[in-house]
Amino acid sequence: MEYTSERVNTLPPYVFSEFQRKKRNLEAQGVDVIDLGIGAPDLPAPNFVIDRLVEEVKKPENHRYSNYFGIPEYREAVAHFYKKQYDVDLDPETEVLALIGSKEGIANLITAVVNPGERVLVPNPGYPVYQAAIHLAGAKAQHYQLNAEDGFRPDFSQLTDEEWDAGKLMLLNYPSNPTAGTVTINTFLEAVTKAKEHQTMLAQDAAYSLVTYGDYQAPSLMQVPGAKDIGVEFGSLSKSFNMTGWRIGYVVGNPEMIRALSTVKNNTDTSQFIPIQKAGTAALRSDLQSVKANNDIYEKRMDDMLEGLQALGIQVDRPKATFFIWAPVPDGYTSAEFADELLMKAGVILTPGSAFGSGGEGYFRVSLSVPTGRLQEAVNRMKQFSEEGAKE
Numbered sequence: 001m002e003y004t005s006e007r008v009n010t011l012p013p014y015v016f017s018e019f020q021r022k023k024r025n026l027e028a029q030g031v032d033v034i035d036l037g038i039g040a041p042d043l044p045a046p047n048f049v050i051d052r053l054v055e056e057v058k059k060p061e062n063h064r065y066s067n068y069f070g071i072p073e074y075r076e077a078v079a080h081f082y083k084k085q086y087d088v089d090l091d092p093e094t095e096v097l098a099l100i101g102s103k104e105g106i107a108n109l110i111t112a113v114v115n116p117g118e119r120v121l122v123p124n125p126g127y128p129v130y131q132a133a134i135h136l137a138g139a140k141a142q143h144y145q146l147n148a149e150d151g152f153r154p155d156f157s158q159l160t161d162e163e164w165d166a167g168k169l170m171l172l173n174y175p176s177n178p179t180a181g182t183v184t185i186n187t188f189l190e191a192v193t194k195a196k197e198h199q200t201m202l203a204q205d206a207a208y209s210l211v212t213y214g215d216y217q218a219p220s221l222m223q224v225p226g227a228k229d230i231g232v233e234f235g236s237l238s239k240s241f242n243m244t245g246w247r248i249g250y251v252v253g254n255p256e257m258i259r260a261l262s263t264v265k266n267n268t269d270t271s272q273f274i275p276i277q278k279a280g281t282a283a284l285r286s287d288l289q290s291v292k293a294n295n296d297i298y299e300k301r302m303d304d305m306l307e308g309l310q311a312l313g314i315q316v317d318r319p320k321a322t323f324f325i326w327a328p329v330p331d332g333y334t335s336a337e338f339a340d341e342l343l344m345k346a347g348v349i350l351t352p353g354s355a356f357g358s359g360g361e362g363y364f365r366v367s368l369s370v371p372t373g374r375l376q377e378a379v380n381r382m383k384q385f386s387e388e389g390a391k392e
């Protein structure tokens with residue numbers, strides 16, 4: 001009896017699980033492991049969002065099924081946010097769809113707009129969910145490389161005309177996980193031009209759009225004139241409002257793509273719990289001061305970590321966005337070897353770049369979403385590790 005489908009059987013292995021096993025073993029031996037591999041905020045959701053949830057959950061009418069597209073109030077809040085943040089007009093009826101987190105939206109979009117065997121253009125290194133979702137949809141991945149020389153921005157000319165033509169959909173992710181790379185609107189302009197030329201749809205994953213530092217403001221794909229003709233943008237409240245477990249996000253843009261996605265969703269889920277959508281509305285309509293307060297915390301932690309990395313002889317440009325630092329491994333190590341050595345000798349978990357695709361080899365990702373004291377402790381241990389002499 002075969003209990004699993006071929007698609008599930010042939011999914012690429014989950015690279016993080018090996019580290020989790022080692023972490024458990026060390027912890028069982030009494031080692032205090034600091035996990036800088038976590039990709040979710042450690043900070044709590046804002047109180048005003050929690051208050052709104054509590055208030056709304058007490059109303060029996062909010063316990064019914066939501067409208068399939070998400071409640072009008074939430075979709076209007078997304079449109080309001082786009083107007084205020086990006087000066088972009090969206091029709092909340094046809095150009096906004098509520099999601100149960102952006103992850104399901106990205107995965108379901110592939111099923112909704114790409115036929116089995118067709119190609120999806122994806123960043124390498126990139127968020128591992130893309131690769132898995134493409135595989136589960138029976139589609140094929142065509143990678144484009146993100147290189148340090150380009151600041152991890154895509155060089156669109158690396159794909160041949162044939163590769164562009166064969167690409168049914170291109171995934172973009174800025175600010176980028178894992179590279180912390182950022183773009184200006186020019187990158188999106190170029191993407192829209194290329195995509196229109198080759199009849200390729202675009203999907204931009206903006207999970208970190210509000211996690212930015214200093215003067216940097218992440219642009220929206222929707223700010224490019226005509227982007228709505230061929231593209232959508234995914235947004236999430238997970239990272240900006242510390243609401244990962246709440247599962248609330250959205251997709252905006254091309255009405256046909258959104259309709260196709262909603263058809264998949266209408267047949268598999270029935271949108272998010274209404275009180276969570278109401279609380280999400282409060283977050284999106286807020287003055288974003290809570291987001292700024294989080295970013296200030298990440299920025300301080302970033303200073304500590306950059307100093308720690310410097311002690312290891314690792315120089316990195318200060319990220320303009322995301323709560324990740326993407327850094328080159330010291331000479332003489334592969335990504336996995338370095339991560340392994342730091343775990344065994346310093347009890348610090350980093351994510352080896354190779355977990356994000358072949359293009360991540362030679363790098364590691366540090367997450368700043370651990371309590372400040374723990375992060376400082378990790379920095380101390382890393383300094384000690386470098387003094388005691390790592391591998392010759």
Ligand SMILES: *Cc1c(COP(=O)(O)O)cnc(C)c1O
Nearest residue numbers: 101102103127177207236238249
């Ligand atoms: C965390 C993350 C997401 C998923 O966010 P949810 O809205 O919680 O599903 C999507 N894309 C990237 C790049 C992420 O890091």
